[in-house]
Amino acid sequence: MAEGLRERKKRETRQRISDIATALFVEHGFVTVTIAEVADAADVSVNTVYNYFPAKEDLFLDRSKDVVHRLSRWVRGRDAGESAAAAVLREVRGEVETVSPRVGLTKDYKHFLKVIHEAPTLRSRLWSVQQEVQENLEAALREETGAPDDDPMPTLIAGQINWLHQTVMGVIGREMVAGRDPEEVSREVLLLLDDMEELLSEKVLNYAVRRVE
Amino acid sequence: MAEGLRERKKRETRQRISDIATALFVEHGFVTVTIAEVADAADVSVNTVYNYFPAKEDLFLDRSKDVVHRLSRWVRGRDAGESAAAAVLREVRGEVETVSPRVGLTKDYKHFLKVIHEAPTLRSRLWSVQQEVQENLEAALREETGAPDDDPMPTLIAGQINWLHQTVMGVIGREMVAGRDPEEVSREVLLLLDDMEELLSEKVLNYAVRRVE
DNA sequence: TGGGGTTGTTGCAAAATTTCAGTGACTCTG
DNA sequence: CAGAGTCACTGAAATTTTGCAACAACCCCA
Numbered sequence: 001m002a003e004g005l006r007e008r009k010k011r012e013t014r015q016r017i018s019d020i021a022t023a024l025f026v027e028h029g030f031v032t033v034t035i036a037e038v039a040d041a042a043d044v045s046v047n048t049v050y051n052y053f054p055a056k057e058d059l060f061l062d063r064s065k066d067v068v069h070r071l072s073r074w075v076r077g078r079d080a081g082e083s084a085a086a087a088v089l090r091e092v093r094g095e096v097e098t099v100s101p102r103v104g105l106t107k108d109y110k111h112f113l114k115v116i117h118e119a120p121t122l123r124s125r126l127w128s129v130q131q132e133v134q135e136n137l138e139a140a141l142r143e144e145t146g147a148p149d150d151d152p153m154p155t156l157i158a159g160q161i162n163w164l165h166q167t168v169m170g171v172i173g174r175e176m177v178a179g180r181d182p183e184e185v186s187r188e189v190l191l192l193l194d195d196m197e198e199l200l201s202e203k204v205l206n207y208a209v210r211r212v213e
Numbered sequence: 214m215a216e217g218l219r220e221r222k223k224r225e226t227r228q229r230i231s232d233i234a235t236a237l238f239v240e241h242g243f244v245t246v247t248i249a250e251v252a253d254a255a256d257v258s259v260n261t262v263y264n265y266f267p268a269k270e271d272l273f274l275d276r277s278k279d280v281v282h283r284l285s286r287w288v289r290g291r292d293a294g295e296s297a298a299a300a301v302l303r304e305v306r307g308e309v310e311t312v313s314p315r316v317g318l319t320k321d322y323k324h325f326l327k328v329i330h331e332a333p334t335l336r337s338r339l340w341s342v343q344q345e346v347q348e349n350l351e352a353a354l355r356e357e358t359g360a361p362d363d364d365p366m367p368t369l370i371a372g373q374i375n376w377l378h379q380t381v382m383g384v385i386g387r388e389m390v391a392g393r394d395p396e397e398v399s400r401e402v403l404l405l406l407d408d409m410e411e412l413l414s415e416k417v418l419n420y421a422v423r424r425v426e
Numbered sequence: 427t428g429g430g431g432t433t434g435t436t437g438c439a440a441a442a443t444t445t446c447a448g449t450g451a452c453t454c455t456g
Numbered sequence: 457c458a459g460a461g462t463c464a465c466t467g468a469a470a471t472t473t474t475g476c477a478a479c480a481a482c483c484c485c486a
Binding site: 261 | 467
Binding site: 125152155156157192195201 | 268333334336337338340341343344365366368369370372373376379380383384405408409411412413414416417
């Protein structure tokens with residue numbers, strides 16, 4: 001099962017292109033940097049870039065793709081006796097408390113978001129990533145609870161949990177772009193999370209509780 | 214204040230382009246139809262099309278733009294003694310009960326959604342419209358309640374209400390694309406709305422209640 | 427170890443989207 | 457009615473994106 005040279009090179013090339021592109025975008029902006037420039041800097045042809053990334057936006061959002069499975073992963077990993085929403089709350093609080101870059105609590109996240117902010121097509125794509133997160137979560141909930149296909153509850157709960165996550169990411173983004181201090185934002189968001197938990201109904205907070213053995 | 218010949222022609226041209234484009238997209242799909250074909254059919258130059266619409270997607274989503282103010286309008290028009298969420302629930306139920314095309318309960322909505330479904334860039338753009346709806350609602354809530362800028366509550370409530378709306382539109386879309394009967398979907402969605410109302414906390418249901426004179 | 431199939435890469439070319447600067451008709455003001 | 461300004465429209469160019477055929481590096485198996 002050892003990975004061949006071919007596959008490694010492929011992965012390396014892809015990563016290199018994405019990294020170089022991201023760096024260029026952060027420095028000069030998304031619209032100004034052309035695909036040709038990216039290809040030049042990465043020392044590949046333009047076609048090779050398109051071989052890995054369907055569109056220009058994918059060059060920048062490639063790393064955001066791991067967020068897609070975050071919520072479903074957290075839910076699947078919930079403790080015994082813990083509900084889906086409770087698990088997500090716990091995990092989010094953990095990330096926020098530790099001022100983790102994974103939730104954007106880092107100085108340079110600002111530059112990242114700035115690129116997205118000034119490129120409408122990128123912003124659109126980011127929202128559709130959020131949508132993927134929710135669809136993914138819904139599937140996980142349906143699987144974990146064994147709810148039938150016509151049961152709307154997984155859809156609804158996924159929406160509620162996604163609201164939680166999306167709002168937190170949104171607020172963090174807004175504050176970081178404003179140049180706030182990560183530690184400070186962390187403290188504020190923890191308070192916000194308390195507010196949000198209070199806004200969730202008991203039905204949401206008690207959905208998909210993992211059976212205690 | 215009479216509208217000059219210039220402005221009328223302008224509006225007419227814009228509308229004509231959008232209409233023709235939409236018809237072509239519905240018939241042949243979004244990717245297949247080229248801007249040049251749209252321009253030809255509308256008897257204008259390609260550049261004129263771009264004069265009115267910043268990007269190809271805007272040709273199709275132009276009519277969806279009035280959805281942006283829907284939630285904020287409903288909230289601003291809430292009855293005395295009625296909360297923001299209650300007003301939205303009431304209005305949505307009204308639209309669904311009357312099997313209104315405004316919420317997509319119509320046979321030909323299917324073709325409309327099909328165009329969006331098979332064009333990733335269009336789908337992205339649609340999500341960002343939803344986002345605009347929420348931002349708009351948040352602003353309305355902040356204005357109506359007079360909440361200070363650092364009060365997170367309007368953001369949170371807007372998110373909750375937007376969840377309501379977005380989920381309803383999503384379910385309707387899904388069912389209509391599946392070829393379901395509008396009347397039938399209407400009945401189902403009314404039940405769904407009851408489920409959703411039960412999932413909303415009292416805090417949400419009682420936010421921004423209009424003072425009784 | 428060598429050959430045949432697979433596959434990533436590339437150059438070339440074309441189609442389509444999108445941007446830009448100019449032009450001419452219309453409008454408004456004095 | 458003269459002149460300045462505005463604005464829709466146009467032609468040309470830049471950029472993104474797709475398609476195809478060729479090439480070379482890698483992988484697998486005899």
